[in-house]
Amino acid sequence: MAEPLRIALAGLGTVGAGVIRLIETNAALIAARAGRPIEIAAVSARSRSRERGVDLSRFAWVDDMSALATRDDIDVVVELVGGEDGPALALARAAIAGGKGVVTANKAMIAHHGLELAEAAETAGVALRFEAAVAGGIPVIKGLREGTAANAIERVYGILNGTSNYILSTMEATGADFAQTLAEAQRLGYAEADPTFDIEGVDAAHKLAILASIAFGTRLDFAGVDCEGIARVRAADIAQADRLGYVIRLVGLADCEESDTGEARLLQRVKPCLVPRGHPLAHVTGPTNAVVAEGNFSGRLLFQGAGAGGGPTASAVVADLIDIARGEAGAPFSVPVADLVPIGRAEGGERTARTYLRFTVADRPGVLAEMTAAMRDAGVSIESMIQEGRPEEGGEVLVAMVAHEGPERCIRHALSLLADSPSFTDRPLAMQILA
Ligand SMILES: NC(=O)c1ccc[n+]([C@@H]2O[C@H](COP(=O)([O-])OP(=O)(O)OC[C@H]3O[C@@H](n4cnc5c(N)ncnc54)[C@H](OP(=O)(O)O)[C@@H]3O)[C@@H](O)[C@H]2O)c1
Incomplete structure (x- = not known):
């Protein structure tokens, strides 16, 4: 061997x-599969004495992890530290400069610096792989790079953050509100002590930008992801969605569309959406992730599985190592960085969708007329409307509407007409219905 x-x-x-x-x-x-053994030569972390449930005695311990970049008994550095820059980025840069391959699970670093690292790796002739950075154990990068390589991808979308999905599907099952469910998720270890990146959609946006680059052969554009999290979703929204035949999921979606002038435009967005109960994403509950890729010949493909966890994420990391051991690493973003096409950002206003709108209004006469007038003036046609509760005289009333399919710009216009109204007790929430 x-x-x-x-x-x-x-x-x-x-x-x-x-x-x-x-x-x-x-x-x-x-x-057997790699054609040669994969051997751990050296390891590094912050604390040498921490109990990790694994025997480290056979590996060289390195206190300063940057030293891994220059050791000559190492072919590949596996970066599993995390963080968008700092020591992880310094190590990845140094390892590539030192002629070593890099495998990482670090979506934040790849979303922000992936092109720079890929370009450096291509120039140095070393591998850079990051399967574990997107959807943990699900081989979705491999699926896009290899399995759908013959297709033009029409859109790629999915549930890319396990914490948000756990919270939304638990709210659905228990009827509890967001804050209570988040606290419970933290207690059970499904949410970090600081859950900001997860619940605000940033983690999903990191993954979406990486997927979009590979799916559409475009330069990675994390800053171009339009991102909104789940913190404003109320138990009442989930109940209304249920009545209408939907569940609510945080969906990351990348779609390449044509502008009026015939140029390609890339829409990247992470937002809570209403998903029809019959859609495959509606059945994805708990911390599971799922990605749908629609190819022009393959049709709709669904990749589903554990988006996190030591075992599943390690599975993706080692799959990358096996490819490198076989000499099959290829270009990090599937095509060389120089051949990635810059695609302009889609503004989204002309896209059409059915939209769920939720208003919380002070219970007083005339408010409904004010809302329907704004819809009429903006050209939004209302398909159905539910008014929830009249808890006590003068209390808050929830009004949910579903707007017929129409351009996004009309919904935005309607909301802007209502923006300064004193009738609302909270900013209205608009969620598109996934088609
Ligand atoms: N956890 C998952 O399920 C999952 C899934 C997909 C992707 N990822 C990504 O995988 C990466 C690792 O995640 P994780 O969950 O394994 O993180 P973790 O449990 O927090 O482990 C981080 C490791 O990095 C070490 N470290 C942190 N700062 C360091 C520094 N300045 N110098 C040296 N070592 C340092 C820590 O050392 P000590 O142990 O000594 O403190 C620890 O061993 C992240 O990029 C994450 O986004 C994780």
Whole structure:
């Protein structure tokens, strides 16, 4: 058998320890499939004494992880530290400059610096792989790079954040409100102590930008993701959606459309959406992730599975290592960075969708007329309307509407007409219905 692929692990937390366990448990089959063994030569983390449930005694311990970039007993550095820049980025840059391949699970770093790192890796002739950065254990990057390589992808979308999906599907099951469900998710370990990136959609946006670049062969544009999280979704929205035949999911969607002048435009957005109960994404509950890719010949493909966790994420990391061991790494973004096409951002106003609108209004006469007048003036046609409760005299009333299919710009216009109205107790919430 050929020489082993020698790797270094930077970061020995959930994913790093998972990689050690996986490489040890499946060593024989990995060697058979890779054509050579994958051997851990050196490891690094912050604390040498922390108990990690894995035996580190056979590996060289390195206190300063930047030293991994220059060791000559290492072929590939596996970056499992995390963070958009800081030590993770410094290590990835140095490893590539030192002629080593890099495998990472770090979506924040790839979303912000992926093109720079890919360009450096291509110039240096080394591998850069990041399957685990998108949807954890689901081989969706591989699916897009290889399985659908012959297709023009029409759109790619999905549930890319397990924490948000856990919260929304738990609210659906229990009827509890957002804050209560988030607290419970934190207690159970489904949400971080600081859940900002997850609940505000930033984590999903990192993954979406990476997927969009690979799916459409375009330069990665994280700043172009229009992003809104789930914190404003109320239990009442979920109940109304249920009555109408929908569930609410945080959906990341990338779609390449044509502008009026015939140019391609890329829409990237992460937003809570109403998903019809019969749609495959409606059945994705708990911390599961799912990605749908629609190819012009393959049709709709669904990739579903664990979006996080030591085992599933390690599975994706080691799959990348096996490709590198086989000499099959390819261009990080499927085509060389120089050939990625810059696609302008879609503004989205002309896109049509049915839209759910929720207003919370002070219970006083004339408010409904004010709302329907704004809809009429903006050219929004209302399909159905539900008014919820009249808890006490002068209390808050929830009004939910579904607007017929129409351009987004009309919905925006209607909301702008109502923006300064004193009738509302909260900013209206608009959620598109996924078609
Ligand atoms: N957890 C998942 O399910 C999952 C899924 C997909 C992708 N990812 C990505 O995988 C990466 C790792 O995630 P994780 O959950 O394994 O994180 P984690 O459990 O917090 O582990 C991070 C590791 O990095 C080490 N570290 C942090 N700062 C360091 C520094 N300045 N110098 C040296 N070592 C440092 C820590 O050392 P100590 O242990 O000594 O503190 C720890 O071992 C992140 O990019 C994350 O986004 C994670």
